[in-house]
Structure formats: C-alpha cells, structure tokens
Amino acid sequence: DQQVKQNSPSLSVQEGRISILNCDYTNSMFDYFLWYKKYPAEGPTFLISISSIKDKNEDGRFTVFLNKSAKHLSLHIVPSQPGDSAVYFCAATENAGGTSYGKLTFGQGTILTVHP
Amino acid sequence: DAGVTQSPTHLIKTRGQQVTLRCSPKSGHDTVSWYQQALGQGPQFIFQYYEEEERQRGNFPDRFSGHQFPNYSSELNVNALLLGDSALYLCASSFSNRGGEQYFGPGTRLTVT
Numbered sequence: 001d002q003q004v005k006q007n008s009p010s011l012s013v014q015e016g017r018i019s020i021l022n023c024d025y026t027n028s029m030f031d032y033f034l035w036y037k038k039y040p041a042e043g044p045t046f047l048i049s050i051s052s053i054k055d056k057n058e059d060g061r062f063t064v065f066l067n068k069s070a071k072h073l074s075l076h077i078v079p080s081q082p083g084d085s086a087v088y089f090c091a092a093t094e095n096a097g098g099t100s101y102g103k104l105t106f107g108q109g110t111i112l113t114v115h116p
Numbered sequence: 117d118a119g120v121t122q123s124p125t126h127l128i129k130t131r132g133q134q135v136t137l138r139c140s141p142k143s144g145h146d147t148v149s150w151y152q153q154a155l156g157q158g159p160q161f162i163f164q165y166y167e168e169e170e171r172q173r174g175n176f177p178d179r180f181s182g183h184q185f186p187n188y189s190s191e192l193n194v195n196a197l198l199l200g201d202s203a204l205y206l207c208a209s210s211f212s213n214r215g216g217e218q219y220f221g222p223g224t225r226l227t228v229t
Contacts, residue, residue, distance in 0.1 A: 043222045046217050101216035102164055
C-alpha cells in the first residue's frame with residue numbers, strides 16, 4: 001500500500017526554466033509534508049516543508065504547494081540550475097500528539113536532470 | 117555544528133551473521149529514526165527512538181532491533197542476516213518539539229553475501 005506516490009520517475013529541464021515535481025498521497029491523517037534532495041552516495045538533504053494548515057511555502061528558489069482536497073503536493077524550482085540535478089523525494093508524516101512527529105513515509109523519488 | 121554521522125560507511129556480511137550500525141545525531145537533537153533504502157526506492161521507516169525507548173516501529177521483523185543511549189546516539193542491530201537485507205541504512209535525527217523535519221546522515225551501505 002503506497003501511501004505516498006511520485007508517478008514521474010524522471011524529469012528533464014533546461015537550465016533557467018521551471019522544474020515542477022509532483023507527489024500524491026492517500027492517507028488523510030498526514031498533516032506535514034517535506035521534500036528532500038538526494039545525491040548519489042549521500043543521505044537525503046532536507047529542502048522545504050509545509051504544514052497542512054498552509055497551501056504554499058516559499059524558500060528562495062523553492063516553493064511547495066499543497067492541495068489538500070486533491071491530496072497533492074508539488075515542488076517548484078525556479079530558476080533550475082545544473083546543480084539541482086539529483087533525486088527528489090517527497091515525504092509525509094502525521095502528528096503523534098502535541099508537537100511530536102513520528103515516521104516519515106516517502107515516495108519512490110523523481111530523478112531531476114537540469115541541462116546547461 | 118556536526119551533522120548526523122554514521123559508522124561504518126560500508127559493510128559486507130555473510131548470510132546468517134549479525135550486524136550493528138551506529139549513529140550520532142545532530143547537535144541538539146533528541147530523537148533518532150532509522151530507515152532502510154533499497155535501490156531505486158524511497159527510504160522505509162524501521163523505528164524511532166526517543167528518551168532511550170522505541171517510540172514507533174515500521175513493518176520490519178524482530179530481527180531488527182535498536183538502542184538509544186543517554187547521549188542520544190543510537191545503534192541498529194540486525195540478526196540472522198538475509199540477502200534481502202542488503203540496502204542503504206539511513207539514520208535521521210530530529211528535535212521532538214520542533215516540527216516534522218528529520219535530518220539524515222550519509223548512510224551505511226550493507227551488503228549481505
């Protein structure tokens with residue numbers, strides 16, 4: 001039962017253009033969502049997150065959008081740079097009580113390639 | 117400020133053996149989670165430790181066990197290794213009262229032959 005899905009295994013974008021990575025989830029108890037970037041031979045690096053009480057969060061070139069009714073989130077990277085080439089994972093979690101969060105449930109990842 | 121560190125980097129074991137992986141959390145973090153990442157997949161949650169106790173567990177058999185020490189560092193133990201246990205094992209740390217962000221170490225690559 002895949003509760004978090006990234007349906008695009010790969011995405012190719014020209015430098016300077018927008019990259020849009022998509023993620024769908026099925027568990028309505030998820031209330032916190034995150035995006036991670038992973039280079040080969042390294043652990044995932046936290047990029048940006050969003051709480052379910054918001055529909056948008058922005059940090060520099062990265063913006064995450066959340067559509068709760070569609071159970072869909074997306075990560076926009078503008079402008080894309082060759083150094084952004086990596087595997088991107090979306091993840092979701094639910095509040096375990098108070099401000100305590102438990103496990104992250106990850107999607108399968110999307111390989112982003114940004115061409116110069 | 118040191119991030120999450122894991123040791124060893126790589127490990128080769130034989131089927132049936134036991135292995136111990138180690139993790140030191142990011143400074144100021146009190147919670148440690150362990151994940152298994154198979155090739156081409158997203159990380160899968162194994163368990164989470166807080167205040168030296170297992171707080172939450174994923175769908176992994178009892179062969180997978182862990183421990184958290186008073187200094188918040190943690191160990192992952194896997195007994196009776198199977199070929200299917202070959203994977204990248206990731207440790208993540210977080211602060212229990214600061215949202216859902218978890219910060220990952222570089223991982224330990226375990227190969228079971």
